[in-house]
Amino acid sequence: MSEPHVRPFVAACAVDANSQLHMGITTYRLLTGVPPADADIANDSNLDRHVLASILAAATMDGGSLPEKVGLSVVELAALLEQYFPSTEIKAAEQASPFRSEEDEEIVLLRDLLLKQRSTEGDIGRWLAAMIARRAIEPDHLWEALGLRNRGELSLLLSRHFAPLAARNVNNMRWKRFFYRMLCENEGLGMCTTPVCTQCNDFNICFGEESGESRMAERRRDLLLQAAAWPAMASGRAFEMPGESATAPSSEEASPDLEAARVG
Known part of the structure; x- marks a missing residue:
């Protein structure tokens, strides 16, 4: 996988470009096929994929250049995606501009x-x-x-x-x-x-x-509060977020x- 395969990943993560609250969970599910709460890290391989997907999800929530936010070059990010997340959705796309940190x-x-x-x-x-x-x-x-x-x-x-x-x-x-x-x-x-x-x-x-709470769990809490205040804005949407803690x-x-x- 080369540089041209990175832009689709970034674009796919921006499914709901108007809301940072949805970015992390959308990214994680695109990469793994499951919500973070359902991640199984019982073996080393699963742990590695979960960690990599989590870092990429957190970085997309921050906005800006994804390679810069994760500390990798475009080529390194492309190689990571090909090795651990060989998704056809992510591969189908146009070129990304090279990133130099x-x-x-x-x-x-x-x-x-x-x-x-x-x-x-x-x-x-x-x-x-x-x-x-x-x-x-x-x-x-x-x-x-x-x-x-x-x-x-x-x-x-x-x-x-x-x-x-x-x-x-x-x-x-x-x-x-x-x-x-x-x-x-x-x-x-x-x-x-x-x-x-x-x-x-x-x-x-x-x-x-x-x-x-994890960062994405906090986003879920914020989203629920927004949905309660503006039900029309949240109609027809369902979001699952990673494991939540009972503690504040x-x-x-x-x-x-x-x-x-x-x-x-």
Whole structure:
């Protein structure tokens, strides 16, 4: 699959161009044939497809250039789609303009860290390193920025494809915070104000709860509220969103050093 096959994917994801609320679920279903809530990740192959589809779905919800939002070139994205989502709908189309990304130093550092800690063979580890590094600069929890249903799926992903690095997070630190801590240690920089984490004022920032609704589940809640207020606008539409949690969405207080490191 080459560059000409990327534009149909982007166009197909924009089935309802007037609503960002529908974009993620539409993209995921186009790629996998099922709604995110029904994704079966019981084996490694299914987990990989679910993760890739989730990242692509989250990126389409953000709008803008899809290759840029996922951290891949047009050629890399085309190869990923051909290998994991060989859909005839996605293939039937016209050319896409080549995308050339400017190397962001922060993204490059995290991507290289992940690449050095790969534990699987093939292209997927390389693609995921780039995708995770790009999505990590988004303000959400990392699992949310990747479009996953919960933090546990992110831990499974990292343990499968970046096992040596994942194994170092022995205290279950938030993954984005943990990545930046590893980068600081590699550069010989100090990130912590105290030698013991339990004595640190930023303890909740590093180890606080990361549960809550996924981004697409939040969109479903918003959609239902809109449907209640404007039933005419929602008539004849049915939407299924990924797994929802009974708990309320979590929030994070920003701290100066957290904001500087983009570990929201």
